[in-house]
Amino acid sequence: xxxxxxxxxxxxxxxxxxxxxxxxxxxxxxxxxxxxxxxxxxxxxxxxxxxxxxxxxxxxxxxxxxxxxxxxxxxxxxxxxxxxxxxxxxxxxxxxxxxxxxxxxxxxxxxxxxxx
Amino acid sequence: xxxxxxxxxxxxxxxxxxxxxxxxxxxxxxxxxxxxxxxxxxxxxxxxxxxxxxxxxxxxxxxxxxxxxxxxxxxxxxxxxxxxxxxxxxxxxxxxxxxxxxxxxxxxxxxxxxxxx
Numbered sequence: 001x002x003x004x005x006x007x008x009x010x011x012x013x014x015x016x017x018x019x020x021x022x023x024x025x026x027x028x029x030x031x032x033x034x035x036x037x038x039x040x041x042x043x044x045x046x047x048x049x050x051x052x053x054x055x056x057x058x059x060x061x062x063x064x065x066x067x068x069x070x071x072x073x074x075x076x077x078x079x080x081x082x083x084x085x086x087x088x089x090x091x092x093x094x095x096x097x098x099x100x101x102x103x104x105x106x107x108x109x110x111x112x113x114x115x116x
Numbered sequence: 117x118x119x120x121x122x123x124x125x126x127x128x129x130x131x132x133x134x135x136x137x138x139x140x141x142x143x144x145x146x147x148x149x150x151x152x153x154x155x156x157x158x159x160x161x162x163x164x165x166x167x168x169x170x171x172x173x174x175x176x177x178x179x180x181x182x183x184x185x186x187x188x189x190x191x192x193x194x195x196x197x198x199x200x201x202x203x204x205x206x207x208x209x210x211x212x213x214x215x216x217x218x219x220x221x222x223x224x225x226x227x228x229x230x231x232x233x
Contacts, residue, residue, distance in 0.1 A: 033220065042120075042207050042223025043161070056220055089159060105221060107153075107161035 002026065004108035006092050012114045018080040021111045025073070025094030031055075032069055033105060034077050035091040043091055049075065079113075087115045118143045120208050120224035127229050129198045136183070137193040137227045139208030145169075149211035150191040151221065152182065156204040164206075167191055195229075203231045 005024040013019050025032050030051050035043035046065065048056040051072035060067070064083070069075040079086055089112050093105040119142040129135035141150065152164040167175045167182045175182040183192040195202055205228050209221040 040225075042209070042226055043221070044223070045220040048220055091161065093161070104163050104166070106163070110159045112159070 004092055004094055004106055006090075006108040006111055008111055009109060010112050010114075012116065013082055014116050015084055016081040018078065019082055019113065020076055020078045021090050021092075021113075023075045023077070023092030023108060025075070025092070026106055029094035029096055029106070030072065031095045032075050033093040033095075034067055034075070035093065037089040037091055037110070039088070046077070046090075082113075082115045084115050087113055089113070118145075118148075118210055118212050118222050120210055120222055122208055122224035122227050124227045125225070127227055129195075129229065129231055131200060131231055131233050132197055134194060134196045135198055135229065137195070137206050137208075137229065139191045139193065139224060141189050141191060141208075141210050143189075143210065145212075150182070150184070151209040151211065152180070152191075152193045153207045153209060153223075154202075154204045155207060155226070161207070165193070198231045200231050200233060203229060205229075 004026055007022050011019055032049045034046045036046050037043040046060045047067045049069040052069045065079055067077045089110040091110045092108045095105045121140045124138055148169045150167045154162045154164055165175050165177045165180045165182050167184045174184050179196045181194045183194055205226045207226045208224045212220055212222055
């Protein structure tokens with residue numbers, strides 16, 4: 001079974017530029033999550049999708065961050081314009097809608113963003 | 117508000133020995149789930165073990181076991197017979213939300229484990 005795919009793996013941009021990250025979840029997984037992991041910290045949820053609907057985006061900085069999940073499969077996270085404090089690893093995860101009791105989330109390899 | 121606390125920024129253990137990584141949590145919910153993830157230097161998050169709040173027995177998965185003390189709100193990870201490949205960051209996390217919506221995970225700050233040969 002293929003895992004969660006993310007691209008690019010690394011991205012370096014200057015502040016005020018735009019950037020987009022792509023995620024392809026595990027086939028059949030209805031729930032998709034984007035987490036932000038700043039160096040030295042644990043991941044923090046930015047947005048959660050159930051199919052193509054947003055379940056939780058309470059911690060997404062909506063003035064600069066946006067995300068979509070067209071057709072309930074792939075997802076794109078965009079930052080426009082980027083700030084220095086956006087430097088982090090962006091992790092995508094997915095899980096089954098009708099999960100086992102513990103609703104395991106499977107994580108992708110992440111995209112490491114550096115904003116100069 | 118739900119919170120996870122990992123008080124050990126770094127730990128060292130000798131190869132083949134056991135090590136305990138501490139995790140305490142705070143929640144007002146009666147139903148919740150506790151997770152441990154491993155994050156090697158390559159960056160991916162690897163699921164290790166899960167404990168449900170209503171589970172009466174401590175969870176075990178191979179060399180990993182979870183010492184769940186509900187009254188103390190602690191969920192410590194025990195790794196037995198440490199191996200060099202166990203060197204990584206370890207995160208404790210709690211699931212927020214219920215039912216089939218598959219709520220978000222709240223993560224602690226992590227503990228960096230180094231296994232010495």
